[in-house]
Amino acid sequence: MIQKTPGAPRDEKSAAPIRAHILFIEARYYDDIADMLIEGAIAECKKRGATYERIAVPGALEIPQVLAAAADARSAGRTAFDGAVALGCVIRGETAHYDIVCNNANHWMMDVAMRQNIPVGNAILTVDTREQAVARAEGGITGKGGDAARACLRLIEAKRAFWETTA
Ligand SMILES: Nc1c(NC[C@H](O)[C@H](O)[C@H](O)CO)[nH]c(=O)[nH]c1=O
Numbered sequence: 001m002i003q004k005t006p007g008a009p010r011d012e013k014s015a016a017p018i019r020a021h022i023l024f025i026e027a028r029y030y031d032d033i034a035d036m037l038i039e040g041a042i043a044e045c046k047k048r049g050a051t052y053e054r055i056a057v058p059g060a061l062e063i064p065q066v067l068a069a070a071a072d073a074r075s076a077g078r079t080a081f082d083g084a085v086a087l088g089c090v091i092r093g094e095t096a097h098y099d100i101v102c103n104n105a106n107h108w109m110m111d112v113a114m115r116q117n118i119p120v121g122n123a124i125l126t127v128d129t130r131e132q133a134v135a136r137a138e139g140g141i142t143g144k145g146g147d148a149a150r151a152c153l154r155l156i157e158a159k160r161a162f163w164e165t166t167a
């Protein structure tokens with residue numbers, strides 16, 4: 001039984017239109033799962049009026065590296081995005097590689113996000129079976145891809161709130 005996470009808070013602000021440009025980083029190791037995740041993430045962005053761009057990488061281990069490269073380019077004024085959403089699926093195999101991929105993809109992605117102050121929504125599924133992955137990736141805007149996009153947009157709103165003048 002999957003406990004559908006509530007995603008971003010269901011307050012009015014979390015559903016309000018938002019001026020934001022999002023970078024979708026898609027690890028396409030399992031193409032069909034990636035398609036389900038990106039469908040939900042795009043649906044959430046379109047619902048909120050946010051724009052987006054997409055970049056594909058072979059697998060989850062490449063996500064932190066491309067986020068770091070995008071952050072460098074943003075610092076150099078060569079690209080502009082307000083937040084990122086990581087999408088991927090890691091399915092346990094016979095060896096310890098599953099732990100290597102999951103731990104390093106998530107750890108170093110968050111390291112870049114924290115160091116570069118980038119709002120990042122995380123839909124890197126880490127599962128034991130393909131069925132578990134499908135159950136979490138499907139559902140369009142209500143799936144994990146939509147959840148991660150909602151989280152990213154919520155982080156952008158929260159970040160901006162700190163800079164709103166109270167005067
Ligand atoms: N087994 C999975 C991988 N493995 C590939 C790595 O992510 C990486 O692309 C490779 O080691 C080359 O550097 N990636 C996933 O996203 N999902 C898997 O289940």
Ligand SMILES: CC(=O)[C@@H](O)COP(=O)(O)O
Nearest residue numbers: 091093094095097098101
């Ligand atoms: C998560 C993985 O890297 C996994 O798909 C690799 O499978 P195996 O551990 O059987 O080589």
